[in-house]
Amino acid sequence: GLQPLVEHKNSHNVDTILVTLDEIYNGNYFSVQGRDDAEKIKYFIKDAIEQWGVKYVMLVGGRHGGVATEKWWCPVRYSNLDDGSDERQFLTDLYFSDIYKYDNGNATFEDWDSNGNGVFAEWKMMSKDMLDMYPDVYVGRLACRNNYEVQKMVEKIITYETTTKNQQWFKRFVGIAGDTYPDDSDPYYEGELATEAAFNYLDGFEADYVWTSNGKLSGEDDIINAISQGAGFLHFSGHGNPMSWATHPPKDDSVWIGIDVTKFPKFSNDGMYPVCIVGGCHNSQFNVSVLNLLKLKNLKTIYYHSTWSPESWGWWMTRKFGGGSIATIANTGYGYGEPGEDCLEVRGRYMELQFFRSYAEGKDMLGETHASGLSYYMNKFPPMDDRIDCKIVQQWELLGDPSLKIGGY
Template identity: 25%
Template sequence: MHIISLPPSNEIGIEKMGVWDKINMDGCGYLLSLGKPMMPLKRIFIELPPHAKYNGIEFSAGERIEIKGTYHIIPSPEIILPSSIEKTEELHEEWERNYLNAYSSDKPYPGKIGKVIGFFTKGDKNYVIVDVYPFQYHPLSQKLFYYKHIDVKICYTNMLPKTKRGGESYDYIIITSKNLYDAITSTDFIEWKSSLGYKIKIVNVTDDLISEQEGKDLAQKIRNFLRNYYEIWGIKYVLIVGDYTTVPMRYCYPYGEVPTDAYYADLSFSDEKSWDSDGDGRYGEYGEDNPDFKAEVYVGRIPTNNIEKIKYTLNKIVRFEKDSGEWKNAALHAGAILFFENQDNSEYPFVDGARGLNAIEEDFMDGWNVSHYSEQEGIMPSLYKWNALNEEAFTNDWRNGKYAIVNWEGHGAPSGVSRLIWEWDDGDGVPESGSEIRQPSFFNTYSNVDDDYPSIVFAVSCNVGRPEPDEYGNLGIKMLTDPTFGCGVAVLSATRGAAVSAEFPPYSGAEGFCYYFNKYIIEKNASVGEALYEGKFEVHSKYGWEHYLEYQNLFDYNLYGDPSMKLLLNLPNVEIIEPDNYIYAFGFKLLPFFKPLIFGKVIVEARASSDTYKIEFYIDDNLKYVDETPPYQWTWKEFAFGKHEIKVVAYSENGKKAEDSIEVLKIL
């Protein structure tokens, strides 16, 4: 039995937002269902015993407490699909229907206290992913209730451990075809990655390791190969070399068809129990199939069959990783208007693409050199007074500058991205597509850029990563693989339409993916593959929509590039592993909690990379202890009360440093 203890009701923050009330709770995200009350949720990971087989789950709740007063809980924001005015209008109508149905009823919302989201494996540990809902709201009477704790009982069967095969170990797998094998091995890529400590194995799609797997098609055989070997070999990264015809993407069906490589990352269960659990051959159907989106391995792709372009791309990645110049702390941003207020009588709010980029700058890029552009033309320009966005200004800056990261938001197509300008009004005060709104490109496959300092690119745009050929070229593929263009060294982009939230925050949709991707590569020095998959999962966990467009976005965003590539190498890695989200009493770890709750002393432990020579332990930025030998530990015995920050700083032998921090509650 796992008891999820929650903070006392007097620590719950209820923020007034005009006529609405918003519940704020530390460590929680939100249940976001179009038009319905925006209620906190807590996602937890419950470790199963070694070799256990999950059989089921039971939820029960502690005392249900009414919070005094009446509350008008804010509804979940609307969703916008910039690529389709018609679909956006349908989404608005769906929001209105849900809003009227939810707020005219007094049924408790949500109507459940928890549910299983999925499963994942980390190292030799298996986890169940669970959401719990601490509150229930009665919209008509405006009453709000709260559970002091929620009990979760996991049912499982103990199984025999898996048999190890031959002692082989490969943490980096390259999947390709025989005719592309020599293109890979003739570059500096294998030697370089091996020098970083990776154990690499190249597997051709026709090799027995894949061809003898069970599967209805090649994609399923590849996934079954990875499922059978990722734990045994310790696979962390998978690089696919070849386009979607050589190594297939899995076409999924949340709304239309969406090609994705995420199918090869989420390996928890067989297709029959996850990606196609209803057995109809249509993968990834929202509400019918059950991928959990927690990556067991991180996947990237070099999306071309052209041998010279493969060589060029792999060598460019090596060149980028070897370069540790100051330009690695520089970023270029372009934020176009995504939607005008009441555009086409939609009643939607103003959606300025600069809003998400501004949040990234303020939260993660302190001390960086940032050049940024926003829409400065027309009747309704950007709220952010940045440089005026146009193709000449943006591409000249990119070509002549040195930027490790390029983030943009704008309307997308396979061959380019564009702005929205409300040029004139016929007198009704309504921005009207076609007649009053102009949509010029600010970057496309014919733009004048080069690869002198290629960038990690995150495109908050529809279709930039579309894998199928387009008559005007494929922008995401060209940025990575074309030697005459080549401005990207990793491209994070959507294969189909990318949906965004009408409000930001909450950090939902494609903008949320971009925000958390930048957080991971900047603050945590994560690889681009880890940053994409962990960033997507964090958004899904905290701010995911209960809607088919949530699935579409999660399938949509893929990595063209090397999943193990980092912004900067030679930085130590450090992570606080104790205390975790539990209650601790005088050195003993007791029950799961929404954040570490500590009574008395506690052991603080950090895990660090092998090149670390010392770790400093801080409480609220005050140095407390230095440990120079693993395991890196310090016992916090001092009296303290309330919220405090534990921080660790790791130093490597080459003079680099990295840090990690957590917030804890301490009593005594």
């Protein structure tokens, strides 16, 4: 279980306590409040901040079945923001991170339901919840589906934090990208520009640009080989769905080059795990399940969107045994980007870069690196002013340990 991780964290002066859902629901520590399980956990986190001074919260547990109604080892919150697509809901763990709203300087509980109608994070034609959205505690999730995955993630995190320091492989940055929005009149290869801009934030690293334009990205083997050498940071910028990530060669939108989850067993970077940042739709839509194929009415949609993947791309990348990443930050819903000249200044690619900006400023605890990136984005693009910006922030999911020391101890 998680006990070895608790002991490891405590040995590095990150005071850690393991709390079970039953202990929360039974009021073992604090009195129980909340309309549903997710809200009970959020109130618990508020109490833990105020009574224990908690800075990091790691939610452990993903989906474990259920067809008509999903079943979760650890509860989730769906945002009810309607962006005009066919996606009426998407997962957001930011809900568990944004504990307070401020009313004339007074901090009160932020329930993400300002109109009180029981529909959380709502933004529809007629109704809109006004949300604070700024993180108050650093949250990440291990979306484990069974005890074996828990055990393997614990081993991975301990290995990373105890063996990474001063290793040459950590100083590698791998950028995997191409021409995200090919157009004859558009000279910009958006994904490649994003990975280059990310690398430019890093000091003392060397870059391996696996791009379609430089010939280093012509197929999945190029991705497998680049990752298998190990890296401190791995940045994909392109397109995705829950099973795969892909991009285009320059000015050719008919050709897709990328990698899907069936190839992940080939990653051989054992003990050399990067933090992985992914620009693309749905790569961390961690509610996907083979059981979705049983919803036969929607079969075409489910198949097209690959929501029948046994596990999402981002989580699979993270929990891959003997390789893959140590953590993955990616979207739970549709990604958004701007083609052309301004591609790095707005939307999803701007968000991708804020992580690297935060790290460059010396924020090397993963949850803080992630959360301060969210704050930088919101400072520039207030989320209550634009529903796409709002969604970009809510769906930027950290699958990993928020108390991870990037680069190890």
